[in-house]
Amino acid sequence: MFNAKVKSEILKDIIDIISPLVNEIKLNITSKGISIRAVDPAHVAMVDLEVKSNAFEEFKAKEMELGIDMDKLGSIMRLSTAGDMVSLEYDNDANRLTVRIGNLVRKMGLIDTAGMPDPKMPSLNLPAKVVLKSSEISRGVRASESISDHLALSVNKDTFELFAEGDTDTVNLKLPKDLLVDINAPSKCKSLFSIDYFSNMIKPVKSDNPLTIHLGNDNPIQVEFDIADKKGHVTYLLAPRIESE
């Protein structure tokens, strides 16, 4: 049983976060809320998203799983406008999700979740932690996209740095302590990442929203931020690229 009502903005945010990474997902539902954990097809990135029941206007659910095509849900949500309230209800007989927006009733076929993996969140020991507004690094990421396919992120005592290098060009963004919300780095840490993946991770974050980054040395990066008015939380993991030189 699943019967919920939620602001269209929250559903749209979830779609913006998940769909650049993976299209077919398993939506885990309990009485406490919903969650999604998925790995991208290339096994480079993982996303873990949860939204508590109190982020919904109404929420009644028993434990269950729904297989959702994010592209399809996205095309349905494009029918809603800001401020619309959206109802979601599981139709047990037809195995479909009924989405109601105003007078519109849209029944959506579900995907079989049988083959879908239950990825485990690896336990990582990432020594450095930086908290910043996503707007502070988005320019650096966009600048890097036009000269390379990977970028380096590094932290030392009081500076967070982004660096990318092309054949003749370089991008460098240094954020000193006063431009960061928080920084904590016992030692210098540096890792290399795919720009495409990293860009997709920070794009859905509202520009004023603080982003928490955990970084190690040639280790995955962990990016976290709140959604749904702090009643939801997203954690991304992205594997490092190994420097060839």
Place this chain on the structure above:
Amino acid sequence: MFNAKVKSEILKDIIDIISPLVNEIKLNITSKGISIRAVDPAHVAMVDLEVKSNAFEEFKAKEMELGIDMDKLGSIMRLSTAGDMVSLEYDNDANRLTVRIGNLVRKMGLIDTAGMPDPKMPSLNLPAKVVLKSSEISRGVRASESISDHLALSVNKDTFELFAEGDTDTVNLKLPKDLLVDINAPSKCKSLFSIDYFSNMIKPVKSDNPLTIHLGNDNPIQVEFDIADKKGHVTYLLAPRIESE
């Protein structure tokens, strides 16, 4: 003889209404105004449009026909901005239409109307009538586009309904009496239509503009609405699709 001056918005509305259906049309001109009646190349839909002379700022005309390429007229009208006044004058010697927008004089070649048909408006007996704002159904039509190529429209005593069905998905929009301007259905009527055609018919209608729909059982639909500040009127006819099952 044809010499008229009109707000650019009215000409743009006419182009938006006619050009999704048919590109080359015969513009019928009399001393009382202008009219267009055309059938789409696949003979699935007909449009009948008339604009009275008092919708124009100036209007002097004797009975005549002009063969117009709507795409070309559309590209000319894109040179105008809201509030522009547009002059139209038939140049008899060169057989061209002179379009004036500000200081710009644009002479447009005309098409030979000799081969163009004069479609007759079939007399239909469609028992049900619904009046509604186009904004009430546009979401249902857009939702249907992504799951099927045809939709069913039905009316019973006090409800207008739109229904579309894909392989696993459905769209249903029920509009009860209180969301309609008017409804009059002696019996339940239901017909199936191409979504593309129906969508093109309701798209040019301003969202607050009332739309009158006449419907029968497996019969064409007739859609009517006013344009040009009620000094013009549009009637569409769309043939039904026969349900294969």
Place this chain on the structure above:
Amino acid sequence: MFNAKVKSEILKDIIDIISPLVNEIKLNITSKGISIRAVDPAHVAMVDLEVKSNAFEEFKAKEMELGIDMDKLGSIMRLSTAGDMVSLEYDNDANRLTVRIGNLVRKMGLIDTAGMPDPKMPSLNLPAKVVLKSSEISRGVRASESISDHLALSVNKDTFELFAEGDTDTVNLKLPKDLLVDINAPSKCKSLFSIDYFSNMIKPVKSDNPLTIHLGNDNPIQVEFDIADKKGHVTYLLAPRIESE
């Protein structure tokens, strides 16, 4: 040595002016400011642009030349938003241009200027001169684009005229004295030009900015306007097309 700080709008204007004509340019730098003179690959048009040092917030330079890829500089400038201040510094050791926007440091490889020509500005005797706002002719140019690939510009005593002719269609724009800022034509002058080139020349001009046009009979056209708050100036030359009939 080159070290300057400038409003991003001024750099963006320079890119909009130069890049439709030519991509790889030689930026000439002296203590008095910067200048670019370039001919398009087809040798049909020339642009001469100069911006004085007082258009910059800061400007320190010795005479030098930088080979710039305008597309690349354009993609860097798209990272800036209105009101951003941009620093430019020549990095002598690495032969790169360092562009700073906020905390972002973008080092850009330079092109070898060795093979680049130093085009000379031909001395032309163009009898007619018209000064007008670019907004007055932009509609005529856009209208011409859809019916032909060349247009005629002509001046007589007190009228500036634009004319284009397609197979069946014509465009005519007549600007009498009262719609012009200034006109001075000792005799009637008329020349024919490529619409693409002429359109690219007037597009970057802000709509209220006066444009000075010098015209002859079957002769090149010279178009001039100020940029950078009158601390910069642009001169275009465009070769005429010879009427085939």
